[in-house]
Amino acid sequence: MARPERIAVLGAGSWGTTFAKVLADAGGDVVLWARRPEVAKAINDSGENPDYLPGIRLPDRLRASSDAAEALHGAGAVVLAVPSQSLRENLAGWQPLLPAGATLVSLAKGVELSTVKRMSQVIGEVADVPAEQVAVVSGPNLAKEIAAEHPTATVVACADHERAVDLQLACSTPYFRPYTNTDLIGIELAGACKNVIALACGISVGLGYGDNTMSSLITRGLAETTRLGVAAGAEPMTFAGLAGLGDLSATCMSPLSRNRTFGERLGLGETLAQAQEAAHGQVAEGVKSCSSIRQLAERYDVEMPITDVVHRVCHEGLQPGPAAAELLGRERKPE
Incomplete structure (x- = not known):
């Protein structure tokens, strides 16, 4: 070589x-x-x-x-x-x-x-x-x-x-x-899942929520991404690195991120079609990947609540406000 x-x-x-x-x-x-x-x-x-x-x-x-x-x-x-x-x-x-x-x-x-x-x-x-x-x-x-x-x-x-x-x-x-x-498994699953979490962060911004909400979504999003990755055979430490936390934080926080921006439009009440039109016909990767990642989570019997609600907002008509309430109303448990 x-x-x-x-x-x-x-x-x-x-x-x-x-x-x-x-x-x-x-x-x-x-x-x-x-x-x-x-x-x-x-x-x-x-x-x-x-x-x-x-x-x-x-x-x-x-x-x-x-x-x-x-x-x-x-x-x-x-x-x-x-x-x-x-x-x-x-x-x-x-x-x-x-x-x-x-x-x-x-x-x-x-x-x-x-x-x-x-x-x-x-x-x-x-x-x-x-x-x-x-x-x-x-x-x-x-x-x-x-x-x-x-x-x-x-x-x-x-x-x-x-x-x-x-x-x-x-x-x-x-x-x-x-x-x-x-660790290709960890690197790739981190890269795919962060787009979905960025959609959730964008939705939270569109709903008018602040940095505490975004930080919570990033942290819990990293937790569910890591659960999926480990179940699929990835190294846990990969998710603390550049392709994990590094990419996740940049994509969730930056207005340059297509997924974050797309999610914000959904949070403001736009339909998927309206958000896509505003993005000049381009669909953010997470809009489609949320469905395949959800399928993968089901295959490995891994709980991914943020991914689940993003899929339902994008593809099943769940409104952003009730989606946020659903996440907050989940059963209390240790971190």
């Missing part, structure tokens, strides 16, 4: 573009695949992604293409920067083009609805590669802040520690500090 010098990033949204910038700033030759040819052309012509990161200058080592075969040719690592619920379909189309032996890196944070599989499991299955060839990047990664080179840290997780180290080197910059980990 060696640090990949040529890297393909498939998906030119805000996080895909930002991570491509990180990789190029770290010295890699990066090709960013954009679904729309006009986006690729704009990136190449102007040196920025006007749709998702206007005003952010992209490195010269980064170029864009709308041709997946061109983007993937000769890549030592392939970064998958598409939403969790569309990952399987997209990857199935790219699978014949994947370079043999390339590290496949997931940026998606979710649990697949139809199968309740984590993203690394979906990648291994669709790409037909061993688990040791799949890596995950997760942490407090608000794209606009990283694109503006605000200092942050993240986690690069892979069952193959040497491969994780190679990827760590490939994305280390003065403003982006990656740590390695081998």
